[in-house]
Amino acid sequence: MSSAYIESILNKQYLQKTFNELASQRPRKSNAINFTYGTSGFRMDSSKLDIPLFATALITFLRSLYCNKFIGIMITASHNPPQDNGFKTIEPKGEMLPHSWESYVTSIANSVYENEYSKFETNMLDIIDTIFKAYPLEKKDTSLRIILGRDTRSSSLPFANFLNDFFTNLTTLKTENVIVLDYGIVTTPQLHFIVRKHTADNIFEQMDLTKEYFDAFFIPFIKLLSKVAKLQSFNTLLIDCANGVGALQLEKLLPLYEKHSPQLKLELINTNYQDCSKLNVECGADFVKTNQKLPGGISEEVANNPNFLFCSLDGDSDRIIFYCLTADKKFCLLDGDKMATLIGEFFIEKLPAPLLESIKLGIVQTAYANGSSTAYIKDVLKLDARCAKTGVKNLHHDAVENFDVGIYFEANGHGTVIFNDKFMQALSKYKLEEFEMFISLINQAVGDAITDLFIVVIILLLLELDPRDWFKKYADLPNTLIKCVVPDRSEFETFDYERQLSKPIGLQEMIDEIVNETNNSDKKNRCFVRASGTEDVVRIYCESSKQENLTIITTKVLEAIKQITNK
Numbered sequence: 001m002s003s004a005y006i007e008s009i010l011n012k013q014y015l016q017k018t019f020n021e022l023a024s025q026r027p028r029k030s031n032a033i034n035f036t037y038g039t040s041g042f043r044m045d046s047s048k049l050d051i052p053l054f055a056t057a058l059i060t061f062l063r064s065l066y067c068n069k070f071i072g073i074m075i076t077a078s079h080n081p082p083q084d085n086g087f088k089t090i091e092p093k094g095e096m097l098p099h100s101w102e103s104y105v106t107s108i109a110n111s112v113y114e115n116e117y118s119k120f121e122t123n124m125l126d127i128i129d130t131i132f133k134a135y136p137l138e139k140k141d142t143s144l145r146i147i148l149g150r151d152t153r154s155s156s157l158p159f160a161n162f163l164n165d166f167f168t169n170l171t172t173l174k175t176e177n178v179i180v181l182d183y184g185i186v187t188t189p190q191l192h193f194i195v196r197k198h199t200a201d202n203i204f205e206q207m208d209l210t211k212e213y214f215d216a217f218f219i220p221f222i223k224l225l226s227k228v229a230k231l232q233s234f235n236t237l238l239i240d241c242a243n244g245v246g247a248l249q250l251e252k253l254l255p256l257y258e259k260h261s262p263q264l265k266l267e268l269i270n271t272n273y274q275d276c277s278k279l280n281v282e283c284g285a286d287f288v289k290t291n292q293k294l295p296g297g298i299s300e301e302v303a304n305n306p307n308f309l310f311c312s313l314d315g316d317s318d319r320i321i322f323y324c325l326t327a328d329k330k331f332c333l334l335d336g337d338k339m340a341t342l343i344g345e346f347f348i349e350k351l352p353a354p355l356l357e358s359i360k361l362g363i364v365q366t367a368y369a370n371g372s373s374t375a376y377i378k379d380v381l382k383l384d385a386r387c388a389k390t391g392v393k394n395l396h397h398d399a400v401e402n403f404d405v406g407i408y409f410e411a412n413g414h415g416t417v418i419f420n421d422k423f424m425q426a427l428s429k430y431k432l433e434e435f436e437m438f439i440s441l442i443n444q445a446v447g448d449a450i451t452d453l454f455i456v457v458i459i460l461l462l463l464e465l466d467p468r469d470w471f472k473k474y475a476d477l478p479n480t481l482i483k484c485v486v487p488d489r490s491e492f493e494t495f496d497y498e499r500q501l502s503k504p505i506g507l508q509e510m511i512d513e514i515v516n517e518t519n520n521s522d523k524k525n526r527c528f529v530r531a532s533g534t535e536d537v538v539r540i541y542c543e544s545s546k547q548e549n550l551t552i553i554t555t556k557v558l559e560a561i562k563q564i565t566n567k
């Protein structure tokens with residue numbers, strides 16, 4: 001395939017018309033922004049997303065032709081505020097866009113700035129040439145296969161309409177070779193599942209795959225629940241849906257769940273997904289993790305009821321955070337680190353020793369993992385703990401490359417478990433029916449709040465573990481995560497898995513000095529700064545064995561950032 005071939009199947013008039021419409025609005029909408037396909041695709045205020053949308057559509061078009069398979073686009077800004085939105089593409093097997101293609105889509109977005117269509121077209125064809133030189137492929141029969149999904153934001157439907165229109169009109173391929181399936185409002189993990197399913201089963205038309213998604217994970221969940229003799233520590237799980245798509249999907253699931261008369265009650269709060277202005281506001285996984293407190297919508301009576309366990313989903317239901325209160329009302333955060341260690345412990349407890357010895361089982365975290373969790377993994381669980389850059393795609397790759405069973409979680413509650421054929425073959429030699437059913441609860445494609453919910457609940461119930469005892473497994477070092485608005489976050493460059501800055505020059509030395517000056521003999525102070533890939537801020541993470549050090553360190557680091565960026 002070559003740029004000449006792509007050129008021959010483009011409806012140039014349509015492309016030019018669309019480009020000109022963008023160009024006419026450009027000064028108003030996308031004033032001098034340097035676009036980057038970041039941690040989770042493009043993400044920013046929805047009013048500025050016109051060019052990223054166009055670039056995402058073009059790269060998806062190319063990727064679909066290149067793979068000759070379905071490629072998905074999810075329209076969501078997940079944990080971000082309601083006015084934001086974003087796009088990320090989903091590969092045929094449910095993975096994220098390959099790293100090298102991220103730079104192509106970034107180049108396309110930034111090249112739209114040339115005001116003339118002819119310059120843009122030359123630039124785009126150059127990029128296409130670069131792509132197909134790097135990925136040579138000869139194909140005669142190409143087809144465009146796209147799957148769309150979106151969250152509940154008010155801007156999501158207009159974006160989906162644009163994409164439907166764009167793909168239908170962009171090419172001169174025969175109609176039967178252009179398939180655009182719009183799955184409407186779905187969670188991000190559901191869209192990953194749907195794309196994977198279309199690819200695996202060669203399905204070319206739209207089907208009720210959200211039902212299949214639920215069946216795949218929900219049926220083993222119900223079966224495992226029925227094996228629990230009697231609920232010991234909690235009898236109700238209260239799910240904060242962040243007023244997002246999780247509410248819509250779980251509201252469909254709840255009547256099915258109740259038909260099985262389960263002992264464990266599931267209750268939903270923050271379910272107002274119809275009012276987009278409420279999405280993630282004072283609720284949801286990010287709110288609970290960052291503020292380390294209960295979300296809105298929980299009465300004091302419920303909060304103090306020892307029979308309740310709580311959890312919060314995020315805006316597109318790919319992350320989850322658990323929590324509970326102690327008898328003296330202490331807030332116990334059960335975050336991604338706690339989930340990773342719980343799952344690790346469950347594998348260790350349930351797998352026979354010879355099997356465990358024959359496989360590589362380990363945990364992948366990021367720089368945000370609490371130091372106590374990493375120490376617990378290494379010293380108590382005796383497992384390998386690895387660090388990857390922020391973004392589940394990075395953790396996923398690391399887990400696949402290094403482990404037969406890789407448990408990966410970001411502290412913010414985003415993660416899952418992957419296992420390879422070697423593990424599955426080894427497992428099949430033992431007759432561990434219950435464990436096999438347990439692993440079928442796991443969505444290996446991507447971090448998924450709903451399946452993670454099933455996993456954690458089943459582990460707690462099968463181990464008869466009280467959530468408060470889960471919390472006590474290790475004590476988190478006091479920590480804080482704050483945001484800082486800077487003139488240009490792209491000036492912040494990191495190395496060492498984002499634990500250190502190489503730019504702006506001099507800032508890392510200042511941070512080191514601040515951290516050292518308050519360090520106790522245990523040397524547990526830690527602080528790092530990195531540019532967010534999803535919000536226009538830099539993030540400052542700090543932990544220490546002394547709570548009072550956190551404010552001292554972050555105040556000084558904020559001053560240092562101000563000093564350096566205002567130079």
Ligand code: G16
Nearest residue numbers: 039040078079391392532533534535
């Ligand atoms: C996304 C990514 C996560 C990442 C988070 C914050 O989450 O999927 O892996 O941890 O953004 O990233 P950053 O610190 O770069 O802004 P979500 O749930 O918003 O899609």
